[in-house]
Amino acid sequence: MLRFRYGPDATFDAAPSWLYEGIAQAYRSGAARLAITGSDPSLLAKEDPEKVSRVNRATSQAYRPALELITRHQINWTIVACATSAWAAAVFPNLPEDEALARLWDAIFAASRADQLNPVAAWKEHDANLHVRANRLNEKRYSALHFRGPGTDLRVGLADDHLWLGGGTTAGSGRYCIPNIPTEEVFTTPHKDRVEGQVTSTKPLSYQGTMIETDEGARRLGEVSLVPHSSPIASSGLLFMNTLFDENAACHIALGQAYSTCLKNGDSLAQEQLASRGANNSLIHVDWMIGSNRVDVDGINALGNSEPLMRAGEWV
Numbered sequence: 001m002l003r004f005r006y007g008p009d010a011t012f013d014a015a016p017s018w019l020y021e022g023i024a025q026a027y028r029s030g031a032a033r034l035a036i037t038g039s040d041p042s043l044l045a046k047e048d049p050e051k052v053s054r055v056n057r058a059t060s061q062a063y064r065p066a067l068e069l070i071t072r073h074q075i076n077w078t079i080v081a082c083a084t085s086a087w088a089a090a091v092f093p094n095l096p097e098d099e100a101l102a103r104l105w106d107a108i109f110a111a112s113r114a115d116q117l118n119p120v121a122a123w124k125e126h127d128a129n130l131h132v133r134a135n136r137l138n139e140k141r142y143s144a145l146h147f148r149g150p151g152t153d154l155r156v157g158l159a160d161d162h163l164w165l166g167g168g169t170t171a172g173s174g175r176y177c178i179p180n181i182p183t184e185e186v187f188t189t190p191h192k193d194r195v196e197g198q199v200t201s202t203k204p205l206s207y208q209g210t211m212i213e214t215d216e217g218a219r220r221l222g223e224v225s226l227v228p229h230s231s232p233i234a235s236s237g238l239l240f241m242n243t244l245f246d247e248n249a250a251c252h253i254a255l256g257q258a259y260s261t262c263l264k265n266g267d268s269l270a271q272e273q274l275a276s277r278g279a280n281n282s283l284i285h286v287d288w289m290i291g292s293n294r295v296d297v298d299g300i301n302a303l304g305n306s307e308p309l310m311r312a313g314e315w316v
Helices: 002-006 009-013 017-028 049-071 085-091 097-111 119-140 243-249 271-276
Strands: 033-037 077-081 144-149 152-158 186-188 190-198 221-226 252-256 285-289 296-300 306-311
Touching: 002 049, 009 049, 017 049, 077 243, 085 097, 119 186, 152 221, 190 221, 221 285, 243 285
Parallel strands: 033 077
Antiparallel strands: 144 152, 144 296, 152 190, 186 221, 221 252, 252 285, 296 306
16 A cells, blocks of 8 residues: 555556566466455555556556466466455454454355365366356357346347356366356356447446556456356355455456457467457456346347346346
8 A cells, every 4th residue: 555655656557577477487387376365355445546557457467478378278277265354344344353254254165165064076066067057058059148137238249159168177287177266157258349238237346446448458348157146155145345256146247358268269269360259358357247136138049039048147
């Protein structure tokens, strides 16, 4: 925080490139990525949003070589959560610090299936169910999805040769991994030029003061995900104020970078080829929630015919 208050103005447009280049080189050499999330959701709430935006943009640019290896799934990686006092205070503001921290740990374990008698077996079963769902959607070959609900009437065209994914995948390193823990979604790549309509967010999003001004691609969609309202995270009734969790409580879309793994042979395509199929390119990837128990989703085929996919937030 001191940086934003007292740092020289020029420093807000710079990031330690040596650090991110080193991370990218480690990935190219076969290193895995384990990200641990647990930051204070309101840490920068009182800082100058323009400065925060500039820092995030510079960091995103420096991190781009490493990010491309992640979005192409060249490495095995995952994200997990760690409860912190500041985060717990945001989720449980009316509880004493120790009790809030304990409650947050319990919520993390429950959402991550770590509280079950055999968490490994539970994850294998859940992983298999997500694959079944993704395979069914791949068989359907919908050309678009139609979301309808309060304040929402949104048609999301899907990228040419798109693939639905969910659960774990085999990385370019040959290792099987589940990228996000927890995860409840099946997701694919929308066509960046075939999205129209109006959409309303169903959960708050905190993103440190920057989003669609980052670059041209930040204004377009890079992901669309389907999540049932009965997911453990939604059922908890908690707002985690952490996208890793809250995105898995509801259907969501993401502004910014698309995952090339969600296109047939996407990992072998150049950026121009990905773009020709509709995949978006950006420095950011920001998920935000648009689903609820009041939102319906239809699949639309190539002939324009629609069929129900979700009703009141649940799979039909």
